Amino acid sequence: MDVTTWLPLFEASDYTIAREVLFRGVAALYFTAFLAAFNQFPALLGERGLSPAPEHIARTSARDKPSLFRWRFTPYSDRLLRIVCVIGMVLSLSVVVGLAQLGPGWLTIPVFLIMWWLYLSIVNIGQYYYGFGWESLLLEVGFVVGFLGTPDVAPPFLILLFLRWTLFRVEFGAGMIKMRGDTSWRDLTAMNYHHQTQPMPNPLSRWAHQKPQWWHKTETLGSHVIQLVMPWLLFFPQPVASIAALVIMFSQLVLVVTGNYAWLNWLTILLGFSAISDSFLYGLFGAGWPGWGWDHVTAVLNSTVSVTSPVWWLVLTTIVFVFLLALSWPAFMNLWSSNQLMNASFNRWHLVNAYGAFGAMTQTRREIIIEGTMSSDPTDEEAWHAYEFKGKPGDVYRRAPQVAPYHLRLDWMMWFLALGSPNQPWFRRLIDKILDGDQAIRKLLRTDPFDGEPPVLIRVRIFEYRYATAAERRETGQWWWRKELGTVVPPTG
Structure with a gap:
């Protein structure tokens, strides 16, 4: 032929x-x-x-x-x-x-x-x-x-x-x-x-x-x-x-x-x-x-x-x-491996890779909340104000936004941070830059409660989050319900 x-x-x-x-x-x-x-x-x-x-x-x-x-x-x-x-x-x-x-x-x-x-x-x-x-x-x-x-x-x-x-x-x-x-x-x-x-x-x-x-x-x-x-x-x-x-x-x-x-x-x-x-x-x-x-x-x-x-x-x-x-x-x-890799590259060119997601299902949602104050000796909770992120949950009254296909990398890193140890070098630098009023970091956030001014003190707390029930939403208007689990970074300046 x-x-x-x-x-x-x-x-x-x-x-x-x-x-x-x-x-x-x-x-x-x-x-x-x-x-x-x-x-x-x-x-x-x-x-x-x-x-x-x-x-x-x-x-x-x-x-x-x-x-x-x-x-x-x-x-x-x-x-x-x-x-x-x-x-x-x-x-x-x-x-x-x-x-x-x-x-x-x-x-x-x-x-x-x-x-x-x-x-x-x-x-x-x-x-x-x-x-x-x-x-x-x-x-x-x-x-x-x-x-x-x-x-x-x-x-x-x-x-x-x-x-x-x-x-x-x-x-x-x-x-x-x-x-x-x-x-x-x-x-x-x-x-x-x-x-x-x-x-x-x-x-x-x-x-x-x-x-x-x-x-x-x-x-x-x-x-x-x-x-x-x-x-x-x-x-x-x-x-x-x-x-x-x-x-x-x-x-x-x-x-x-x-x-x-x-x-x-x-x-x-x-x-x-x-x-x-x-x-x-x-x-x-x-x-x-x-x-x-x-x-x-x-x-x-x-x-x-x-x-x-x-x-x-x-x-x-x-x-x-x-x-x-x-x-x-x-x-x-x-x-076919019993030790199957998820999202792995087998060469430096990222060609013909392994993919996969959610091999382990997270059953509890935790969120890291960064807060600042302009007081050197805050005496009540009202003196503290949260730095809100563009995508990740924070404000319990805020409906989750549509972001994809755009990728908010810092927000995703904050999700991983809440799952593991918060003692990460990049996170310590993030806290330092917020304390310094870094403008580049400020642009990655949705809200800065102090309009670019460096806070006097900063603290980091961790919360458990879940969706508000229909009854809770009707009563309070909240999108999320949360309870505090502890302090990650005590007040520092």
């Missing part, structure tokens, strides 16, 4: 809508990530930040954490960081508005690879502030999607197949880590706690938490079915793959409307499009179901339709697929 007869099998001409959605959606999330870095990185990790990046760069190696900020001619500075973020945002906007797609078939490759490299350079010096699974997921997907090519070439089937493998790892990995982890996932009680104890609730989280027990058991069981069964169907012929992708995407939308997980859920939804064909979408909106299944392979092999993509393009994308497949072995083995 002539080699060119096989070449159409490497094309996915029925996925042009998926390609465009992936391009623009992933680029929009890169814009969000660069914007968050522009706004927050200098205060958290800048030259005078809570955990200065230059110090981290000095004690780590480029071999383990490559970054352009390690190059001799581009040493880290807050100014350079912001320039990198602006370049990343401009490139991402060029894809969102469709400019990058107007060029030759290969043009999207350098555009996405530059965004990937710039963001990798940030993540690899971002320390624990950038230790979230969605950072690696954004890097992995950003590296891959550029190889889908512009409309000058057909979408490569192997690249779409790898994106489905990525979605498989996200969903199946999360399902397996839950089954191996907390017993609440196995006895179907996990969702009794999740909506209340998740890192950053949103406006509908309280409503979701107050659903009856049977509702929460159904949520938990549904999560298992979707994460452990549906990912396998992504590799089935159409329309099965598209239906499985839609089910996964619906479950992610539920998480979008009941929580704030930065861009994790949105990126997972975008990955679902790698399994949804144009024909399926046409059929879904009234054009009838296409007769597309395994017989498509035979039809392509026996057809005389000319290849729309140049041979070099199909060879290139095949090489990229084989390269990524070779990197997949550690992630594949991790899925």
Whole structure:
């Protein structure tokens, strides 16, 4: 058989809508990530930040954490960081508005690879502030999607197949880590706690938490079915793959409307499009179901339709697929390991990673509350005023806000702090900077009770939080109920 007869099998001409959605959606999330870095990185990790990046760069190696900020001619500075973020945002906007797609078939490759490299350079010096699974997921997907090519070439089937493998790892990995982890996932009680104890609730989280027990058991069981069964169907012929992708995407939308997980859920939804064909979408909106299944392979092999993509393009994308497949072995083995890793990278480039979340379910919500006073000898509680954060709970009368897909890194760090020891170096520096009236830190907060003036004294208390019941809310107007558990930092100045 002539080699060119096989070449159409490497094309996915029925996925042009998926390609465009992936391009623009992933680029929009890169814009969000660069914007968050522009706004927050200098205060958290800048030259005078809570955990200065230059110090981290000095004690780590480029071999383990490559970054352009390690190059001799581009040493880290807050100014350079912001320039990198602006370049990343401009490139991402060029894809969102469709400019990058107007060029030759290969043009999207350098555009996405530059965004990937710039963001990798940030993540690899971002320390624990950038230790979230969605950072690696954004890097992995950003590296891959550029190889889908512009409309000058057909979408490569192997690249779409790898994106489905990525979605498989996200969903199946999360399902397996839950089954191996907390017993609440196995006895179907996990969702009794999740909506209340998740890192950053949103406006509908309280409503979701107050659903009856049977509702929460159904949520938990549904999560298992979707994460452990549906990912396998992504590799089935159409329309099965598209239906499985839609089910996964619906479950992610539920998480979008009941929580704030930065861009994790949105990126997972975008990955679902790698399994949804144009024909399926046409059929879904009234054009009838296409007769597309395994017989498509035979039809392509026996057809005389000319290849729309140049041979070099199909060879290139095949090489990229084989390269990524070779990197997949550690992630594949991790899925079946009794010591399964959650949100782990197996190489310094953050390609083909392990994903997962909530292997251990938090059942009690604790919040760290930072308070200041302008009195050198406060005699009553009214002299103390709280520093409120933009996303995390604090004021009991405040409804939880919608933040995602934006990521409030300091707020997330405060959630982790309340779960463990508050004696962290970055937190001690945060207290010092609030005492000094640091303006960069002030911009990361929602309210400063003293309008930028340094407080005379500061203290830190820890509380247990839960949602106010319907009766409590009617009576008091409170969104949260809380009780004090103790003092973390006594009054100090």
